[in-house]
Amino acid sequence: MAVPVQQYLAVDGSPVELVERSPEPSPVLDRLARLAPWLRRTHVVAEDERLRVSGAFPHGEITFWGPVAGRQLEPFVELLRALATREVDYDTPATPGRLAELTRSVALGVGVSSQCPYCPSVAAAALRIACAGPRVDVVIARADLGLFGDVRAVPTIRVDGVVRRTGPTSEWQLVELVTA
Template sequence: MAVGLKEYLGVPGSRVVVIDRGPAPAPHWPDFVAAADGWLEVEVEAGPAPRVTTLRGSRPHGAITLVGDVEARQLAPLAEILRSLATGRIDADTPATQGLLAELEAPVTMETYVGATCPFCPAVAAASLRFALSSPLVAVTIRRADQVEAPADVTSVPTVRVNGVVVSRGSIGEYALAEAVVGAAKR
């Protein structure tokens, strides 16, 4: 059974601030703000394409940035990360993921390249975003591959780069992705 946006985001939570910079306001923000239980604040700023959206919660977390328009299948991971930022609850696939990310000793930069209609991209994007919540050492940027200039090693979506090196192409489970992130950080 599908849960509606109001039911999903209409929970008590701490303040979440979204800074959305682009050529025009993103069309989904009014629905998200209306669905949230008063904790979501969206600041819209005029800027060039591609759109750059920054998410900030009240609790410690890694940097979270979205580059390109969030639409179609990518709206679900956005709703999930907003709710998690507000509630502090991380719905990881397994608690072992957070334990693995706790092994990080230095900051890492994750770039997850996605497509709006890619069937595997929402799961990989959602896992990547949860990593930023699990560790303040993980900075995550979700990039729409069709709206940004992607590096030459990004040949398909989803593709995940850690500290500039591709660690995953295609579908990957959350724990396997965490292993790849931690492994890349140790190199």
């Protein structure tokens, strides 16, 4: 059974900061900020839409290019709750341990579409990976709006700027890509 967003975000949590760059403040982010008292939001007027998300514990840099909309709302809300509660629901308990072995920083990018059936699960997995520690920076980019370069299929996964995979990808497959 699905839990309503209002109930899902009704948790005691550490502050989560959102820095939104866009022509206008997002009504979706307005609504979420009203539902979660621990959510802090800053809006900066800018042409290119970007959203930077940060929590109170060490994690990778998390940025969304383009509006968070459609099927991308679910992984975004899951991220907010995980950052607020420090409770990340990894697909496998080995994920944080394997990522702790990283000795270098890695850029993980996922090109998505707001209506893609596989994009939410891949985006959610990438966002959980960013929560595992400070070495993996994640960008979720709206490829359907031309914000991720030349993309032929979604989701498209780039590691350090190089396309490594397209299509459905599990959390552990992403871990293997960023630790290779």
